[in-house]
Amino acid sequence: MQAYVPLQTGDPERVGPYRIVARLGSGGMGRVYLAGSPGGRAAAVKVVHEELAEDPAFRRRFGREVAAAQRVAGPFTAPVVAADPDADLPWLATAYVPGVALGTAVAAHGVWPERSVRALGSGLAEALDAIHRADVVHRDLKPSNVLLAPDGPRVIDFGISVAADDTKLTTTGVMVGSPGYLPPEQLVGREVGPPGDVFALGALLAYAATGTGPFGGGPAHGVNYRVVHEEPDLERVPGGLAEVVARCLAKDPRQRPEVPELVGELGRWEAADGTRGTFTAGTWLPAPVAADVTALGAEPLPQVRPTNSARAEADLPTVTAGPAPTAVATARLGTPPAGPSSGGRPRAAARRRTAVLAAAGAFVVLAVVGGLLLPRAFSDSSRPGGDAENSGTPTAAAKQPTVRELWPSDGELQHPEVARGKLVGEGDDGRLHALTTADGDTEWTYDSPDSAYFEGIGDGVAVVSSDAEHTIQGIDVDGGKRVWEVDARTHTPSGTEFNLYMGVVVADGTVYLNAMYDLPEGADRSAMYAVSAVDLATGRLKWTNRIENILSDALAVADGVVYVGVREPDDTYFHAWDAETGDQLWRYSSRTSRPYPGELSAVAVSDGTVYFGDDRGVLHAVDARRGTRRWIYDADTGGVRQWLDPLVVADGVVYGGIGGVTSEYESGAVHAVDADSGKRLWSEQTERDPELHGLLDGSVLFSTKAGALHAADARTGATAKTRLSSGDPDAALDGDRIYFDGGDGRLHAGGVSLTER
Known part of the structure; x- marks a missing residue:
């Protein structure tokens, strides 16, 4: 289960002191690369898109958010280890987590048992506690921003999405965040604080337990409408979890539980081997997900990229192009x-x-x-x-x-x-x-x-x-x-x-x-x-x-x-x-x-x-x-x-x-x-x-x-x-x-x- 893809023409060979070896993905703010530090440690390096780098307001906010994110320290986060907000293309590097994204795991293997969902919630709540204690609000907690490792989940991209506010990313009609995980207060233009992350946590737990978000699927505008105006569908959430998930999804931010309360409440879970509240050897994950996570961790990381001339000599398949496409x-x-x-x-x-x-x-x-x-x-x-x-x-x-x-x-x-x-x-x-x-x-x-x-x-x-x-x-x-x-x-x-x-x-x-x-x-x-x-x-x-x-x-x-x-x-x-x-x-x-x-x-x-x-x-x-x-x-x-x-x-x-x-x-x-x-x-x-x-x-x-x-x-x-x-x-x-x-x-x-x- 490869987590990265080969480099493409135009990708950098080096970002700051990091040697770039593969692509990990891309998002609204930038491209993410797998890289090696001068001392040989693997890192995930995010390079900001060029159009955002041209925005002075974005650069200022990015610098402030990076400084705040560097204060975050917790066992269930991927810490920021280096950054350069003043580079031609600003970048930041975090510790590399060879984990499977929660969304990928649920799509591949289906819903999770209550034990695993509770363990997931425990780790995520502890991650949010560390993030909030550093005066950072994640604002974009979603399945693709949660990586699954044998020793617990990892929350990535914390705090950085805030830098996109008041920039081209939002002023061109893009709302930072994902439908179904954005809290109602964000959708109606009010201030978003730590309770917004609690709402997203509740939605994530419902997603892991049922395979779909608590406000259903379909077009984004329909999902967002239900978030603001309708109650969540928790019918398939196990009874032992439904009550805590419902409190997390309260429309009024003041009615949601505090994160330290959730850490204590969700921390009382038991792993498959009988250990209580301890992430060991992947025993907290559903068996097929644990197998994928273990296989990914065993894969060797790619080596430094080949030269452009070497890649250019690869054989290319050919087809014959002809008439106009069929209209449907x-x-x-x-x-x-x-x-x-x-x-x-x-x-x-x-x-x-x-x-x-x-x-x-x-x-x-x-x-x-x-x-x-x-x-x-x-x-x-x-x-x-x-x-x-x-x-x-x-x-x-x-x-x-x-x-x-x-x-x-x-x-x-x-x-x-x-x-x-x-x-x-x-x-x-x-x-x-x-x-x-x-x-x-x-x-x-x-x-x-x-x-x-x-x-x-x-x-x-x-x-x-x-x-x-x-x-x-x-x-x-x-x-x-x-x-x-x-x-x-x-x-x-x-x-x-x-x-x-x-x-x-x-x-x-x-x-x-x-x-x-x-x-x-x-x-x-x-x-x-x-x-x-x-x-x-x-x-x-x-x-x-x-x-x-x-x-x-x-x-x-x-x-x-x-x-x-x-x-x-x-x-x-x-x-x-x-x-x-x-x-x-x-x-x-x-x-x-x-x-x-x-x-x-x-x-x-x-x-x-x-x-x-x-x-x-x-x-x-x-x-x-x-x-x-x-x-x-x-x-x-x-x-x-x-x-x-x-x-x-x-x-x-x-x-x-x-x-x-x-x-x-x-x-x-x-x-x-x-x-x-x-x-x-x-x-x-x-x-x-x-x-x-x-x-x-x-x-x-x-x-x-x-x-x-x-x-x-x-x-x-x-x-x-x-x-x-x-x-x-x-x-x-x-x-x-x-x-x-x-x-x-x-x-x-x-x-x-x-x-x-």
């Missing part, structure tokens, strides 16, 4: 830490559903970040060691993308789509706008109700949904006038109350709705789901399929077939339904050799085969007519990663992005897989989650959350890139024209060209 109508929302996963149409991936929390005063205002776009053309050739997002394979075959600006609009337009010479999308004022593609001028504005979101266009009708108003509306693309409106009550199953639309797809004259519904108090579960079909021209309901089990967010329609994923008690199944009638055509079991099946997160259809990507990094090729397996491809990401929509199929190759389930600001990758055999042709690591846009002139174009447009050679994966934005560019490609958020509060249009390097 899909819908996707955010990525949950556990529970129904997401997948779907390209622009919905960048969806920012803030209205639910804005009603509670929860979100900061999006700031305008300027100065990153050159006047008329912006191109960024790769340079040795000069960019944090440089890809890892040789770039001799890569074509350099250049984006020549055609116009900027007067404002933002989120996840726009092109139809009839117009760009349609959500503006930063919360309303639907249509701009002319020729010059970016506003053609019309539709005063949509509160909490309305653009879902897609078909047959000259733009579709918007409103969770708050419980409606779906059709808007005439030519004039911006409402054509029809459908109230959710027309497709709400009897005995339930509408909650939210998880995904909406517009395809073949129909609007397909993937929705969640609340059940009455006292029911044996909190929610149910349904998929409905509404006529695009009239809003008339065609059919509704009620789903008793958990429905994945991902929803796709192609060639007259609807594809959905359903988690049933024994397995997760991918379904194919007739798009006109809703009748089931077949059901496919997604189970593989992994202990737990993955949930549907991405779909593509081509030449009689449907390709299902799941949230365990597995790609399934299934006969589209019979529902039988042709092959499976395991991306073997070594962690919790999911296939991201859209998948692109072109000339016998499936191209897809891999991204984080717990956070879209973790590292990702792009894979190319032979469509006939399921064999990997190449893969390229990316600094943040990638979003594929299609093929152009023999290259696969994709953008990343870090603000770059990449062109990967379709044969080799060799990659070059250009900068688009200071953050997520939310890009839409139409032929050789690209529309994107420039990070300066405006939508930009540019012409894309590729040149030999």
Whole structure:
């Protein structure tokens, strides 16, 4: 079980006195490397992202937080051993813990027994006690920030996330922290202190005991809404733990227990060998997790990196690139830490559903970040060691993308789509706008109700949904006038109350709705789901399929077939339904050799085969007519990663992005897989989650959350890139024209060209 990945071109050979030997991961603040100290001790070195290093306010806060973190000393923390906040790229080094992340362990082996959960809580409470005594608040305690070692858990990244406040990381709409673990006071913009870490601890214990967070899964905005307004679901938490977990999750921070109280209360646990409250030889862990932890600790650490020239001589596989990719109508929302996963149409991936929390005063205002776009053309050739997002394979075959600006609009337009010479999308004022593609001028504005979101266009009708108003509306693309409106009550199953639309797809004259519904108090579960079909021209309901089990967010329609994923008690199944009638055509079991099946997160259809990507990094090729397996491809990401929509199929190759389930600001990758055999042709690591846009002139174009447009050679994966934005560019490609958020509060249009390097 390897915890690290090889170094990539552009990674440093040395940071301060540390020799860099491998990558450990990446997050919203920086990249983390495995390194060796001058005396030969292993360390984890975090190097801050370049865009944050340019922010003086971030540097000041980073320096203060590092100084505070260096005061933390406790047996269940990874101490800070060195740092340089004044370096060109600030960095800090902590003791290296060869441990398995809690999220990875639960995903691989399932829920924990009460004894192990109590032991986990005991160690985490003691870690928080040490952190708080140093006047530090963690603020981002989550499964990926807890490492499991034989002698107890380790809390990492304590205090450092605070430095991201008032910087580009938060002013561009990113809330530091993970859905389900953020306390309600943080979500509504109040001060966060040690009780916020107690809330996260309670959520972690519920997660380990049940395999899902106490506020469920699904889109981030839905999870956060339940954190603020609803009680946690602790039904499956063992009785001996439920009471303490419930107190930790109290809405009022003043009602949560103090950390020293938790240390005493949770410290009375007994290990498998009968020892009381003592972490020895892995006896506190579930047996399969202990085996993984032991195996990881026995692995030899990698040696110093080879030279660039040695890596450049590696053989590269080749494929033939050809026609444009197959188009599949899909819908996707955010990525949950556990529970129904997401997948779907390209622009919905960048969806920012803030209205639910804005009603509670929860979100900061999006700031305008300027100065990153050159006047008329912006191109960024790769340079040795000069960019944090440089890809890892040789770039001799890569074509350099250049984006020549055609116009900027007067404002933002989120996840726009092109139809009839117009760009349609959500503006930063919360309303639907249509701009002319020729010059970016506003053609019309539709005063949509509160909490309305653009879902897609078909047959000259733009579709918007409103969770708050419980409606779906059709808007005439030519004039911006409402054509029809459908109230959710027309497709709400009897005995339930509408909650939210998880995904909406517009395809073949129909609007397909993937929705969640609340059940009455006292029911044996909190929610149910349904998929409905509404006529695009009239809003008339065609059919509704009620789903008793958990429905994945991902929803796709192609060639007259609807594809959905359903988690049933024994397995997760991918379904194919007739798009006109809703009748089931077949059901496919997604189970593989992994202990737990993955949930549907991405779909593509081509030449009689449907390709299902799941949230365990597995790609399934299934006969589209019979529902039988042709092959499976395991991306073997070594962690919790999911296939991201859209998948692109072109000339016998499936191209897809891999991204984080717990956070879209973790590292990702792009894979190319032979469509006939399921064999990997190449893969390229990316600094943040990638979003594929299609093929152009023999290259696969994709953008990343870090603000770059990449062109990967379709044969080799060799990659070059250009900068688009200071953050997520939310890009839409139409032929050789690209529309994107420039990070300066405006939508930009540019012409894309590729040149030999």
